[in-house]
Amino acid sequence: MELVPGNSLITATPEEGRALAVKLARLSVKATQPDGDVRQRLRPVYGENADSLIAVAQVVATEFATIAAANGYWR
Amino acid sequence: MELVPGNSLITATPEEGRALAVKLARLSVKATQPDGDVRQRLRPVYGENADSLIAVAQVVATEFATIAAANGYWR
Amino acid sequence: MELVPGNSLITATPEEGRALAVKLARLSVKATQPDGDVRQRLRPVYGENADSLIAVAQVVATEFATIAAANGYWR
Amino acid sequence: MELVPGNSLITATPEEGRALAVKLARLSVKATQPDGDVRQRLRPVYGENADSLIAVAQVVATEFATIAAANGYWR
Amino acid sequence: MELVPGNSLITATPEEGRALAVKLARLSVKATQPDGDVRQRLRPVYGENADSLIAVAQVVATEFATIAAANGYWR
Amino acid sequence: MELVPGNSLITATPEEGRALAVKLARLSVKATQPDGDVRQRLRPVYGENADSLIAVAQVVATEFATIAAANGYWR
Structure with a gap:
């Protein structure tokens, strides 16, 4: 299972860096719970819970x- | 969906940097829950909950x- | 609404830096919940809850x- | 009980670094709860709980x- | 109310640094809840709660x- | 009460560094709750709770x- 898309932390822009951060977080959950049906079932649970x-x-x-x-803050 | 307004972390002042931080946090929630109606419904939930x-x-x-x-602490 | 008092992270001493940290945290809550009455109502809730x-x-x-x-640890 | 596989934080790629991070987290839980049966029993608990x-x-x-x-961000 | 004992982060040893960290955490709680009676009442609550x-x-x-x-890791 | 075993953060290897991290965490709990009986009583509580x-x-x-x-990542 891929944990780091493109196997690099280097992105051209902050926007791409942010998208990678969102992706890493999701892949972390997938690594802990590989079952797509379970994750699908949980989506409305955390999606409609403010604290989640x-x-x-x-x-x-x-x-x-x-x-x-990693990207030197894209300075 | 835009994740980093202006696609940069560089701001003129700490105040602007702080406003960007607040904005990034909100856009994170939006990226996870794109449905504006749901987010609107949740507003009073977290807005009136101390822990949230x-x-x-x-x-x-x-x-x-x-x-x-990223901004060298605006020194 | 002011997010960073004095629009600077630079303080003369750790004590002032600490006071600024407390203030930034409070202003964060205010930015999320601008209604002073709500915040006032929540004060005893978190003020008397260990986890909060x-x-x-x-x-x-x-x-x-x-x-x-930001302050080079006031070395 | 091994806490850091290979006794090193240095990996060839971000993907391997990420896998190490997942492994360190699991070994932390194991260090706190060495009983495999208990950890096995808890798996469906956190595996099907969004917040967990x-x-x-x-x-x-x-x-x-x-x-x-540790890896200089694999630049 | 004093937030940083001695108004400095510099300590002679890690042990003193650790004690300062514990103290800063406690003074943070005191800054949020100045009422000693309330804090005293909460002591057994968090003191006997694993998650707290x-x-x-x-x-x-x-x-x-x-x-x-701040202390260069007391190297 | 000792907070930092050996009064140093410097260890020979990541494994020893990790063991020190586990120890510091436990000594933190001990500093907050010095009563060994209470901590013993809480062990099965957090030991069998996924979120804890x-x-x-x-x-x-x-x-x-x-x-x-502190250890320069043992590079």
């Missing part, structure tokens, strides 16, 4: 911090 | 750490 | 990490 | 940040 | 990361 | 990030 959505945002923020540092 | 508000502040703090580092 | 108080401390710790780095 | 899966992703993101820094 | 104790340890770990960096 | 085990892993990951940086 905030917790996802926390994961994305942590992944993005790593990717941004 | 604190969790949002945690996401903003994490995003701001990245943006502040 | 710990979660606030986590936000302050994260904000302080950024401010301390 | 998100919390695991948060641990992986934090471990990955360390491993990515 | 773990959450306190998370705050200490975050504070310690800042203090350790 | 994940939260412990999050603390270890945060401590390890500090220790790994």
